[in-house]
Amino acid sequence: MPELKLMKGNEAIAEAAIRAGADGYFGYPITPQSEILEYLMVEDAHKRTGMVILQAESELAAINMVYGAACTGKKIMTSSSSPGISLMQEGISYIAGAELPCLIVNVVRGGPGLGTIQPSQADYFQSVKGGGHGDYRLIVLAPASVQEMSDFVPLGFDLAFKYRIPVLILSDGVIGQMMEKVDLFDQVPRATEFDQSWVLSGKTHDRPKNTITSLDLEALDMEKHNHHLQAKYKLIEQNEVRYEEILCDDAEFIFIAYGASARICQKATQLARDKGLKVGLFRPITLFPFPKKEIFARSEKLKAILSVEMSAGQMIEDIQLATKFRVKSEHFGRYGGVIHSPSEVLEAMENLIKSCDNGNK
Amino acid sequence: METNNIISPENLVYKKTSLLTDKILTFCPGCGHGTTHRIVMEVVDEMGIQSEVIGVAPVGCSVLAYDFMNIDMVGAAHGRAPAVATGIKRVYPEKFVFTYQGDGDLAAIGTSETIHACNRGENITIVFINNGIYGMTGGQMAPTSLEGMKTSTSPYGRNVETMGYPLKITDLIARLEGVYYVSRQAVHTAAAVRKAKKAIRIAFENQKLKKGVSFVEIVSNCNSNWKQSPVKANQWMEENMFPYYPLGDIKVGGVLV
Structure with missing residues (x-):
């Protein structure tokens, strides 16, 4: 039975984790995402489903608890915000190298350094290019509503297990903190059987011992492992691209934005349409895999693209690569914890449109 | 007697x-690692818990422990084994979970994970090999290197005024409420091996009691990096390591000895 609730984005993630049948959460408090750990404790998730909740001594410990617990083939997750996610990068690289499924949530705040507790989208590069050492990728999901904060938890787990890969939900302080109604999905029971071809659960007489590691001292073997990882990322790029289009059919100009910026651009798109401007919004839902082909396919009929992100301009680089520079693409964004308003975004779009018109004269 | 005859069943x-x-x-x-690997596996064998045990290998000389131990194992990042073991044990409380770590791993880079896993009273076994040096990377100073000890990064001997004191991490850990059993042993003689094995057995049996961490330190040699013959290294260990890291039980049944 559907259950409608008014919730914060962070609370929706926590509730969704319980309902998705997650087996463990390991985390460390950091603003603006502490509600996730708090909610799991208040809700006594352990009593509800048997889910293990543990406050670790650091993000470093938390991600390594995730690494250990994920070795069992159970559904394991953590969450943090930018500085904490930086601290987790060593562990994420190990998890990616060892090919373990898990779910990581980053409710991004402004940086660099300790930065600020206000919202930001400046962790894009870190999220989509790997983040830690070595050649690896995560599947990166970017929710733009509290509903998606909930929905992307089971989706994230499904993808994590489908490809044995860490999945990152890249949220931000706006989506994490704002309240919206959520249609909560029904409780999924926790799994009781695990894929004995790779999990750690104790070596039984009927199977060889299982070893989980990211180490191989033979360079040629390590190269082979890297080839295998790259092939997996290619497959993910083929199969898992997700995006949404709003008023793009007849659009001459489009915003490309994800997360909170997509919500702001949605409003700006409406305002532009009210003024008779042919503006649309293309919202990548997966940031890796990035909807390269889809953006390229649309770029021919466009006059310009405005990438809007609460950063100094990170996603714009992927857009320019996707369009092969055949359409004018610019970046707009407030950053360092400042959120752009729909009118600011609209103004930036109008300026872009004007510059295109002038160029044509 | 012919060799074939000697090795006949x-x-x-x-x-x-x-x-x-x-x-x-x-x-x-x-090196003491081989012997320690063997007695840990003998304990698992004698307890009949192969199908219930999950091991965590560290970074250091024993990084490849999972190649030698015929059980399910994971290789942790440097120092993080107690956190990795915590994750496994929390989602599999009925399994036997242990870490196998060296001094650099456990007492330098992993100090925080070690202390907090111990303080939370995780029901795990920690086997700690202390040879006072970084073996795998080629003989650098470890937190447990003795005062005056020459290593590649303390070539004129460890100067405690600038390099700090050798860390008695085991004594520190023994004082934590979450720790149930602590013993310091060695594996350089047959008698020592028997005692060490007994301690490791207790440390594994204790997991059934769910009363916290069981911790066994093995004071060992690193003859290659100490630049001594194996026999000489064991003598040096007895004369220098044992006075600073005395062997014996430190905490039994939750009570300091």
Whole structure:
């Protein structure tokens, strides 16, 4: 039975984790995402489903608890915000190298350094290019509503297990903190059987011992492992691209934005349409895999693209690569914890449109 | 007697436990790791818990422990084994979970994970090899290197005024409420091996009690990096390591000895 609730984005993630049948959460408090750990404790998730909740001594410990617990083939997750996610990068690289499924949530705040507790989208590069050492990728999901904060938890787990890969939900302080109604999905029971071809659960007489590691001292073997990882990322790029289009059919100009910026651009798109401007919004839902082909396919009929992100301009680089520079693409964004308003975004779009018109004269 | 005759089945008085793989150990001759690997696996074998045990290997000389131990294992990042073991044990409380770590791993880079896993009273076993040096990276100073000890990064001897004191991490850990059993042992003589094995057995049996961490330190040699013969290294260990890291039980049944 559907259950409608008014919730914060962070609370929706926590509730969704319980309902998705997650087996463990390991985390460390950091603003603006502490509600996730708090909610799991208040809700006594352990009593509800048997889910293990543990406050670790650091993000470093938390991600390594995730690494250990994920070795069992159970559904394991953590969450943090930018500085904490930086601290987790060593562990994420190990998890990616060892090919373990898990779910990581980053409710991004402004940086660099300790930065600020206000919202930001400046962790894009870190999220989509790997983040830690070595050649690896995560599947990166970017929710733009509290509903998606909930929905992307089971989706994230499904993808994590489908490809044995860490999945990152890249949220931000706006989506994490704002309240919206959520249609909560029904409780999924926790799994009781695990894929004995790779999990750690104790070596039984009927199977060889299982070893989980990211180490191989033979360079040629390590190269082979890297080839295998790259092939997996290619497959993910083929199969898992997700995006949404709003008023793009007849659009001459489009915003490309994800997360909170997509919500702001949605409003700006409406305002532009009210003024008779042919503006649309293309919202990548997966940031890796990035909807390269889809953006390229649309770029021919466009006059310009405005990438809007609460950063100094990170996603714009992927857009320019996707369009092969055949359409004018610019970046707009407030950053360092400042959120752009729909009118600011609209103004930036109008300026872009004007510059295109002038160029044509 | 011919060699074939000596090794014929009826003459065998000792054999390798099946819980060690057939892979040839990569440790230096005279090193304590091989013996410790063996007694840990013998304990698992004798307890009949192969199908219930999950091990965590560290970074250091024993990084490849999972190649030698015939059980389910994971290789942790440097120092993080207690956190990795925590994750496993929390989602599998009925399994036997242990870490196997060296001094650099446990007492330098992993100090925080070690102390907090111990303080939370995780029901795990920690086997800690202390040879006072970084073996795998080629003989650098460890947190447990003795005062005056020459290593590649303390070539004129450890100067405690600038390099700090050798860390008695085991004594520190023994004082934590979450720790149930602590023993310091060695594996350089047959008698020492028997005692060490007994301690490791207790440390594994304790997991059934769910009363917290069981911790066994093995004071060992690193003859290659100490630049001594195996025999000489053991003598040096007895004369220098044992006075600073005395052998014996430190905490039993939750009570300091």
